[in-house]
Amino acid sequence: MIQLQSISKCFQEVIAVDHISFEIEKGDIYGLLGPNGAGKTTAIRMMMGIFEPDEGEIIWNGHSINREDRVNFGYLPEERGLYQKQKLKETLQYLGRLRGMSRKELNSEIDKWLERFDFSDSADRKIEELSKGNQQKVQFILALLHKPKFIILDEPFTGLDPINQVLLKDIIQEQRDEGVTFIFSTHQMEQVERLCTNICLINKGRILIEGPLSKVKEKYRKHAVTVKYEGDLNTGGLEHFIPEFQLENGELTGVLKTPTTDFLDWLNKQVEIISFAHSTPTLEQIFIQEVCSAA
Amino acid sequence: MNRILNIMKWEFMVRFRSKMFLISLFMPLIFMVFSIIPAMLMDKGGDSEVKVGIVNHAEHITSKFKKNIGNKYQFDDGKPKYWIFDYENFDEAKTALQEKTIDAIMVIPAGIMDTSKSKYFARSLSNFKVIDELRNTLSHTVILQRMENQGVAVEMAESISKRVRMDTFEVNKEGKLTEGNELMVLLGPFFFVFLLVMAVFINGQLLLRSVIEERTNRMVEILLSTVSARELMTGKILGLGSLGMVQILFYLSIGVIYGMVKGIEIVRFDELPILFIYFLTGYFFFASIYATLGTLFDNEQDAQQSMSIVSIIAMVPLMGSFYFMANPTALVTKILSFVPPMTPFMMILRISSDAAEPWEIAATVVLMIVSVWGMMTLAGKIFRTALLMYGKRATLPEIWRWIRA
Numbered sequence: 001m002i003q004l005q006s007i008s009k010c011f012q013e014v015i016a017v018d019h020i021s022f023e024i025e026k027g028d029i030y031g032l033l034g035p036n037g038a039g040k041t042t043a044i045r046m047m048m049g050i051f052e053p054d055e056g057e058i059i060w061n062g063h064s065i066n067r068e069d070r071v072n073f074g075y076l077p078e079e080r081g082l083y084q085k086q087k088l089k090e091t092l093q094y095l096g097r098l099r100g101m102s103r104k105e106l107n108s109e110i111d112k113w114l115e116r117f118d119f120s121d122s123a124d125r126k127i128e129e130l131s132k133g134n135q136q137k138v139q140f141i142l143a144l145l146h147k148p149k150f151i152i153l154d155e156p157f158t159g160l161d162p163i164n165q166v167l168l169k170d171i172i173q174e175q176r177d178e179g180v181t182f183i184f185s186t187h188q189m190e191q192v193e194r195l196c197t198n199i200c201l202i203n204k205g206r207i208l209i210e211g212p213l214s215k216v217k218e219k220y221r222k223h224a225v226t227v228k229y230e231g232d233l234n235t236g237g238l239e240h241f242i243p244e245f246q247l248e249n250g251e252l253t254g255v256l257k258t259p260t261t262d263f264l265d266w267l268n269k270q271v272e273i274i275s276f277a278h279s280t281p282t283l284e285q286i287f288i289q290e291v292c293s294a295a
Numbered sequence: 296m297n298r299i300l301n302i303m304k305w306e307f308m309v310r311f312r313s314k315m316f317l318i319s320l321f322m323p324l325i326f327m328v329f330s331i332i333p334a335m336l337m338d339k340g341g342d343s344e345v346k347v348g349i350v351n352h353a354e355h356i357t358s359k360f361k362k363n364i365g366n367k368y369q370f371d372d373g374k375p376k377y378w379i380f381d382y383e384n385f386d387e388a389k390t391a392l393q394e395k396t397i398d399a400i401m402v403i404p405a406g407i408m409d410t411s412k413s414k415y416f417a418r419s420l421s422n423f424k425v426i427d428e429l430r431n432t433l434s435h436t437v438i439l440q441r442m443e444n445q446g447v448a449v450e451m452a453e454s455i456s457k458r459v460r461m462d463t464f465e466v467n468k469e470g471k472l473t474e475g476n477e478l479m480v481l482l483g484p485f486f487f488v489f490l491l492v493m494a495v496f497i498n499g500q501l502l503l504r505s506v507i508e509e510r511t512n513r514m515v516e517i518l519l520s521t522v523s524a525r526e527l528m529t530g531k532i533l534g535l536g537s538l539g540m541v542q543i544l545f546y547l548s549i550g551v552i553y554g555m556v557k558g559i560e561i562v563r564f565d566e567l568p569i570l571f572i573y574f575l576t577g578y579f580f581f582a583s584i585y586a587t588l589g590t591l592f593d594n595e596q597d598a599q600q601s602m603s604i605v606s607i608i609a610m611v612p613l614m615g616s617f618y619f620m621a622n623p624t625a626l627v628t629k630i631l632s633f634v635p636p637m638t639p640f641m642m643i644l645r646i647s648s649d650a651a652e653p654w655e656i657a658a659t660v661v662l663m664i665v666s667v668w669g670m671m672t673l674a675g676k677i678f679r680t681a682l683l684m685y686g687k688r689a690t691l692p693e694i695w696r697w698i699r700a
Contacts, residue, residue, distance in 0.1 A: 048520040050683065067523065075520045081512030086309065094305045098298055098521050142517060 001026045001181055002047070002065075002150060007056030008205075009042050016042040018205035019056065024183065024198070026149075029176055031196035031213070032185040033283075035291050039205040040185050041078060044152050047183070048075050071100055074148035076139055078155045078185070084128040088119065088138060091127060092145060099146040106145075113141045117167075133160055140168060144175065151175070152183045157191060169195065189284040199283075201290060208290045217280055220289075223256045224281035225263075231271035241266065244288050250274075255281055255289040298522045302530025307537050310501055319497050320542055323489075324549070345425055346378045348388040348397040352405040357381075360403070360436045368428060377429075392416065401429060407437060408444075484647030485616050487570060488640050490546050491577055492613050494539035496606065498578070499585035502535045503598060506589025506682075515682055524679035528671075532582045539578055566646055569656060576663035577639030581609065583667075583674035590681035591689050612640035623650030632659060635666035673698055 003023040009016050017039045024030045034040050045051045047058060049070050058065045083091055089110060096106040114120050117137050127135060136159055143151055153172075157165050172182060172195065184196060192199060192213075199216060201209040209216055225242075228251050238245060238252075241263045245254030256263055267273060281289075310316050351357045361379050368376040380397055382388035388400045395418075402414040413433060415426060435456065442452035509515045518527055584605055592598035612619065612631065619628045623645050632641040632651075638659050645651040680697040681689055 045516075045683075050516065050519045070520065073520065075517060077513060077516040079513040079516060081514055083309075083508075083514060084512065085313075094301070095517065095521070097301045098518070100297070139517075 001061060003059040005057045005059060007046055007053040009046060009051060009054050015205050020207055022200050022210055024181055026181055027176055027179050028198055029182045029184055029196045031192040031199035032183055033199060033287060034202040038202045040202060044154060048073060072149040074143035074151035076143040076153045076156055080136060080139060082127045082135055082138060085126060087124050087126055089123040095142055096145050101146050109145055113145060117141060133164060136160060150181045154185045157188060189287060193283050201287060203291050220255060220281045220286050221278055224279050225256055226277050226279045227252045228274040229271040230274060233271050243292055255285055299526050299530040302527060303534040306531050306534025310538055320545060323493050344378060345376060346380065346397040348380045348382050348391055348400045350382050350385050350388050350400060350402045353403050353407050356407055356436060356440060357403050360433055363436050364432045367432060484620055484644045486550055487643045487647055488613055488616055490543050491574055491640060491643060492609055494543055494578055495581045495609055498535040498539040499581050502531060502582055503585045503589040504595060505531060506586055507595060524682055525675050528586050528675060528678050532586060536578055569646060570643055572660055573639035573643050576667050579667045580670050583670045587674040587677045590678050608636045612637050612644060616644055619644050620648045623648050635662060638663055
């Protein structure tokens with residue numbers, strides 16, 4: 001559906017995005033992950049047409065993307081803001097019309113979403129009179145008001161209470177079931193594990209991991225270990241095998257960066273091993289492992 | 296195109312419905328009224344009684360002066376405007392002036408027939424009309440007396456010294472005569488330039504504020520994902536331009552109504568189309584500068600300094616308007632007419648004073664169209680790049696690089 005072909009973007013001397021390529025299929029919820037300053041927002045802005053890539057190409061449904069294609073895009077930027085002095089409904093109408101919606105369709109969609117988000121009584125209130133969380137919901141409505149086929153959500157859950165988080169998640173899944181494709185950018189790894197089917201982890205403008213979440217986890221399963229032991233463990237030497245590890249009550253967990261046999265040989269000399277198992281790592285563990293080893 | 300129209304409509308409606316717009320619409324009027332009222336009051340100021348103390352050293356002249364001023368200045372009900380009191384010496388008169396028994400002192404010296412000198416004292420010298428009337432009457436009295444001394448009969452002396460009245464008329468292109476009022480002839484062109492300056496400043500400021508607001512509330516991210524930077528800039532400039540047109544039409548109709556009531560022609564309808572071209576090109580030229588400034592600063596306070604530089608350029612023709620109107624063919628007037636930021640203002644002044652050659656009108660219109668095109672292209676390049684830059688102030692070399700990109 002959308003394909004990034006080796007796109008790059010520089011700002012003066014800084015390379016914000018460095019030859020990134022990935023492809024997202026229709027109906028996918030694609031997680032775009034990375035630490036702060038990794039280049040996620042720049043990549044998103046290039047997809048949205050706010051910046052043009054310096055190199056590479058973005059393909060939409062088989063052709064090079066153009067402005068008209070982007071009418072089918074919805075966007076919730078991480079930087080939040082609205083016209084504070086304007087009324088809720090009028091703001092929605094303005095942006096809906098900018099995206100080419102007819103008056104009739106626009107009004108019925110606005111009524112539908114205002115009701116869904118319990119805003120029916122607030123339609124004529126000024127945005128500044130709404131709470132921060134409610135303003136965030138208004139921005140979420142703005143992202144999907146014009147029935148886009150592709151929606152980019154940058155940190156959609158921050159600042160929302162658990163009830164509204166569930167509401168948002170339900171809507172994302174409903175839309176996905178109707179064939180809408182999502183890019184979901186966040187630091188909340190547990191949300192990604194719950195929602196995304198494919199992920200891409202970028203750091204310093206480059207891709208570290210890319211592919212189906214299950215495969216990524218499966219790959220790291222071979223490396224993720226849980227060991228129970230008895231005796232005193234020399235943690236100084238441990239970092240050579242597991243850069244980021246947890247030690248608790250004689251149990252060691254972490255992601256191995258060397259062959260398992262080398263690690264077991266070393267460990268056997270240190271302590272008495274009671275049990276050893278491969279475990280499925282959390283996405284957070286993978287994230288930390290990859291970003292730290294790349295640093 | 297549809298998107299530009301939508302942005303234009305939004306920018307127009309949001310401002311049109313705001314209280315600030317109403318205030319900005321009536322503010323210049325209130326300002327004008329308040330600057331006219333004191334002048335009118337000053338003009339009418341002589342219509343109350345004035346008590347003048349005379350320190351008399353020339354009995355003959357003084358008695359004739361009293362008679363003349365009594366005859367000449369009377370209220371509608373026949374009561375005299377000037378009440379004259381005699382004083383033996385100046386100190387006595389001065390005490391009376393300080394105690395407010397009298398409003399002014401005239402000292403008429405014995406040798407006034409030869410020296411032509413007299414003195415006037417008052418608590419304030421601001422009432423020009425009173426000073427003028429007293430001076431004219433005294434002067435007239437002395438001249439008559441001199442003629443009489445030369446053997447001219449009183450009636451003849453009166454008729455010889457009678458002042459000549461000159462009625463003024465304005466002749467327009469069709470040869471039609473209109474009874475003129477010099478002040479109004481100056482006021483017409485000034486009125487148009489004032490309109491343009493108001494439209495440029497008020498809407499330029501609104502434009503700048505609107506760009507800064509969208510940058511600060513980050514709406515610009517959502518907007519730029521839907522429209523291009525150029526569409527956004529054009530829509531905004533057109534939206535606020537239409538608002539400016541509403542203001543101009545409003546003031547223009549007030550001008551026309553005022554002119555009709557007073558029986559004078561402030562607005563020449565045949566000149567309107569060309570004046571509108573200057574209005575539009577002038578507005579677009581400055582609007583693109585204001586829109587760009589909005590992208591270069593994070594808040595209005597920071598933008599203020601750069602804005603005042605732009606404003607001064609636009610203010611030059613307004614401040615010098617009376618000189619340019621009095622000297623419409625002077626070299627400096629002609630040169631400034633060909634300096635793009637000032638062209639519209641200068642040409643409006645000159646056309647309304649009927650002092651622009653057709654070739655100059657044609658050349659400056661072409662010059663303005665080219666300048667607006669150039670300025671908008673330049674502004675568009677900076678606007679596109681600077682719109683999403685936060686925190687860091689753009690430097691001149693950076694701006695130069697964006698322009699060349």
